Amino acid sequence: MFDKSNVINIKNNVPQIPKKVKTIIILLLIAVLGIVCVFNSAYTVNEQEKAVVLTFGNPTYVKDSGLGFKIPFIQTVEKVDTTIKGFAIGYSESEKAYTSDAAMITNDYNFVNVDFFVEWSVTDPIKALYNSASPAEILSNIVQGAARNAIGSTTVDNILTTGKGEIQAQIREDVINALDMLDIGVQVHNITIQDAEPPTTEVIAAFSAVEDAKQKMDTFINDANKYKNEKIPAARANADKVLRAAEADKEARINEAKGQVARFNEMFAEYEKNKEMTRKRLFFEAMEDILPDMEVIVENENGTTEKIFPVKPLN
Numbered sequence: 001m002f003d004k005s006n007v008i009n010i011k012n013n014v015p016q017i018p019k020k021v022k023t024i025i026i027l028l029l030i031a032v033l034g035i036v037c038v039f040n041s042a043y044t045v046n047e048q049e050k051a052v053v054l055t056f057g058n059p060t061y062v063k064d065s066g067l068g069f070k071i072p073f074i075q076t077v078e079k080v081d082t083t084i085k086g087f088a089i090g091y092s093e094s095e096k097a098y099t100s101d102a103a104m105i106t107n108d109y110n111f112v113n114v115d116f117f118v119e120w121s122v123t124d125p126i127k128a129l130y131n132s133a134s135p136a137e138i139l140s141n142i143v144q145g146a147a148r149n150a151i152g153s154t155t156v157d158n159i160l161t162t163g164k165g166e167i168q169a170q171i172r173e174d175v176i177n178a179l180d181m182l183d184i185g186v187q188v189h190n191i192t193i194q195d196a197e198p199p200t201t202e203v204i205a206a207f208s209a210v211e212d213a214k215q216k217m218d219t220f221i222n223d224a225n226k227y228k229n230e231k232i233p234a235a236r237a238n239a240d241k242v243l244r245a246a247e248a249d250k251e252a253r254i255n256e257a258k259g260q261v262a263r264f265n266e267m268f269a270e271y272e273k274n275k276e277m278t279r280k281r282l283f284f285e286a287m288e289d290i291l292p293d294m295e296v297i298v299e300n301e302n303g304t305t306e307k308i309f310p311v312k313p314l315n
Contacts, residue, residue, distance in 0.1 A: 043069075043070065044066070045064065047065045048082060048083045049079045049080060049081055050064060050122075050125045051077050051078065051079050052077070052078045052125050052129060053070055054076045054078065055071075056074065080122055080125035080129065081122065082123075084121045085120060086120070088194070089102075089115060089118060089143055089144060089147070090113070090114060090115035091194060091195075098113045098115060099115075101144060102114055106151055106152065106159060107152060108155045108156055110156035112156055112159055112196055113195075114147065114195070114196045115195055115196075116147060116171075118139065118140070119188070119190040119191075119192075120186055120187065120188045120189060122185060123186060123187045124185030126185065128186055131182075132182075138182065138184060139186060139188065142182075143171065143175055143188075146170075146171045146175050150170045150171045154167060159196050160198070161210065164196065168191055168193055176188060
């Protein structure tokens with residue numbers, strides 16, 4: 001049978017802790033608790049990060065880089081990397097080979113292996129943490145879907161030769177629109193087609209030959225345009241020179257004709273004044289041109305002589 005007196009005796013035999021020691025222990029506990037609170041309330045955010053501060057598990061605000069403080073045991077901090085990151089689609093860097101995601105079909109029902117490199121970053125840390133379980137995985141699926149749609153709407157010749165830039169732009173636009181709808185707090189910076197080639201070596205060789213032929217065609221076209229740009233200005237300058245010479249010759253002939261007309265009109269006016277004398281003078285001038293050494297002397301009625309040829313100049 002339980003005896004209370006035994007319990008009282010045991011309690012009385014237990015050594016009692018002095019009051020001073022109790023005070024020291026309490027102070028030590030308070031100091032340790034204070035140190036823990038101080039260290040648990042401060043946190044540091046790097047320049048490439050942003051911190052989401054949660055109060056009782058609910059996001060309260062976003063802290064930029066620097067030193068921050070939180071309420072211990074009430075608030076917690078989730079850090080998010082905001083640098084630009086990248087991942088490959090359709091190619092394994094470790095195995096140096098295409099993956100199953102690389103195989104795509106074109107609009108003309110040809111198979112082609114295409115691998116991409118996607119550059120992205122987090123724009124809204126809260127949405128990136130709580131609007132989706134894995135933003136990178138969602139982005140990868142969106143890019144793959146947009147890539148298959150873009151390549152499925154073009155020909156194999158276009159993707160293997162000159163259409164890569166246009167296809168990249170279309171994929172990026174489709175991905176941006178999808179991310180805006182999902183609102184998961186990430187953005188895509190660039191989507192690049194790393195490589196594209198048919199699945200067999202024979203087709204690769206054929207398309208390489210086509211690409212070489214197109215490059216040669218572009219070279220010939222550029223050379224022809226260069227020759228045209230060199231020759232046409234010279235031909236135009238020569239034509240302009242010929243036209244200016246013709247215009248000058250035309251003006252000279254017109255002026256000469258006008259001078260002859262003016263001289264003829266003057267001569268005709270003199271002829272009208274004294275037709276007989278003018279006719280004789282014209283005759284003598286013509287004979288002077290024909291026989292420049294001939295002399296003609298006329299005897300007047302009074303017996304004197306007069307030399308009339310060569311013709312004396314008129315005053």
